[in-house]
Amino acid sequence: MGSVSKLCGLSPAVCPQLDCHHRLENNAWVQLTLRGKETMHKVLCLTVLLFSLLVLPRAQAGDPATWVNANMESLVKLYIHFHENPELSFQEEKTSQRFAEELEKIGCQVTQNFGGYGVVGIMENGAGPVVMLRADLDGLPVTERTGRPYASQIQVEGESGGMVGVMHACGHDIHMTNLLGTAQYLAAHKDQWQGTLMLIGQPAEERGSGAVAMIDAGLFEKFKKPDVCLAIHCAAGIPSGKIALRGGFMMANVDSVDVTFYGRGGHGAYPHTTVDPIVEAAKFVLDVQTMVSREIKPTEPAVITVGSIHAGTKHNIIPDDCHLQLTVRSYADDVRVKLLEGIKRKARAAALSVGAKEPLIKVSEGTPSLANDEDLVARLNPVFKKALADKDVLVADQVMGGEDFSQFGRQGGMPTLLFWVGAVNQDRLSRYGKMGLPIPSLHSAEFYPDTEPVLTTGITAMASAVLDLMPRQ
Ligand SMILES: [Zn+2]
Ligand SMILES: [Zn+2]
Structure with missing residues (x-):
């Protein structure tokens, strides 16, 4: 018995022998084996060494997750740059500049200031499909309270005067780094795909108008249609x-x-000489909810929220008017029309019921609902599961938030997919759970993604999807 030292050059990670001990000597792995098993061990080790030299490098060289980990330092640096320098919607000048520079570095043909501060990067790699990847560029008027060393210190003049903090509270900094990382990976592995990549930096997502601005500027006519x-x-x-x-x-x-x-305003003590717009508005606020409960099919999602109501100056003065702001959410287009028409009807009815004149109603259409293409999801689900793991690909909940990424598919008519990338590590999620606190949501001053795992997962998933959609012929 007794043990001998053998140099075999293998790390414990690939050594096949369970009872083998390893230690590092002069930068080489030294194996301590049992003498009786020495020959078999030598054969096994040599086989694994040969396998790792010939097969593994090929399999791993093209592996997005391995690439992301090898390039993590520069990716995190890029993320921190975007995070420290957020810009509000329609003001993304410097962000778009940096985004464009990063695309130029990897050999894209880049067009800037396309539909506002939009950026289009084209990476040609032979004949094949055109696949568009989109990231959004804008931050939010939120003063950051994450306590991160790289927390945003940026302040700008707010719309109603005074200074407001600016923060990437919706994670668009992660989206940009994710897209650029995916593009870097694909630029470095052009032998693994073919076709045309269209890499989009979209402004003003938070205002729901950047995607339309780029489409209206001719995104699908001046470049290849994805x-x-x-x-x-x-x-x-x-x-x-x-x-x-x-x-x-x-x-x-x-x-x-x-x-x-x-x-019709007047003294609060003489209501009979007035027409009270506050009572009129109060009738409307309650009545409009019956749109959802009585007029929309119960299985169809619909939300009407009165988010702001303003009138009056003092206890004993009935004001002349009352102003309300509503957000209206739905999925189906016919439900959307029904809700908007119904709100107008209910508002007129409230005015009629108190003998007031017609109310002024202004509908500002926002973003259309986002529906992922069923066939595309069916195709990419197994790709994601292979690239990540079965347990790491979840079925998303339906939510009533909006995203103007929907405009590209709606107006272009091509299949589209937006998927969620988990942003907060399980430990942190559990800690909030134990404290009985809700997790800071997107747009919260306390929201921050755990950069490294988010980039690893996001880039791995996105790059794997592209490799599947743009196969080498
Ligand atoms: Zn947002
Ligand atoms: Zn967002």
Whole structure:
């Protein structure tokens, strides 16, 4: 018995012998084996060494997850740059500049200032499908309270005067880094795919108008029209390491409605000489909810929220008017129309009931609902499961939030897919659970993604999808 030292050059990770001990000497792995098993061990080790030299490098060289981990330092640096320098919607000048520079570095033909601060990067790699990847560029007027060393210190003048903090509270900094990382990976592995990649930096997503601005500027005419469009969004409630997707409706139609009720002002002690717009508005606020409970099919999602109501100056003065702001959410287009028409009817009815004149109603159409293409989801689900793991690909919940990524598929007519990438590690999620606190949501001043696992998962999933959609012929 007794043990001998053998140099075989293998790390413990690939050594096949369970009872073998390893230690590092002069940068080489030394194996301590039992003498009786020495020959068999030598054969086994040599076989594994040969396998690892000939087969593994080929399998792993093209593996997105391995690539992401090898390039993590520069990816995190890029993420921190975007995070430290957020810009509001319609003001993404420097963000788009950096985004464009990164695309130029990897050999894309880049067009800037396309539909506002939109960026289009084209990477040609022979004949084949055109696949569009989209990231959004804008931050939010939120003063960051994450306590991160790289927390945003940026402040700008707010719309109503005064300074406001700016923060990537919706994770668009992760989306940009994810897209650029995926593009870097694909640029470095052009032998593994073919076709044309269209890499989009979209402005003003938070205002629901950047996608339309780029489409209206001729995105699908001046460049090749994509066959497929993909995007990610990080998700505050999904653990990092996991993604979530579903076919069909996933996000809602989003519309805003402004209603002004007109009354006749006067003394609060003499209501009979006035027409009270506050009572008029109060009737409307309650009555409009019966749209959802009585007029829309119970299995169809619909939300009407009165988010703001303003009138009056003092206890004993009945004001002349009352102004309300509503957000209206739905999935189906016919439900959307029904809700918007119904709101107008209910507002007129409230005015009529108190003998007031016609209210002023302004509908601002926002983003249309987002439905992922069923066939595309069916195709990519197994691809994601292979690239990540079965347990890491979840079925996404339907939510009533909106995303103007929906515009690309709606207007272009091609299949599209937006999938969620889990943003917060399980430990942190559990800690919130134990404290009985809700997890900070997207748009919260306390929301931050756990950068490294989110980038690993997001880039691995996105790159694997592209490799599947753009196979080498
Ligand atoms: Zn957002
Ligand atoms: Zn967002």
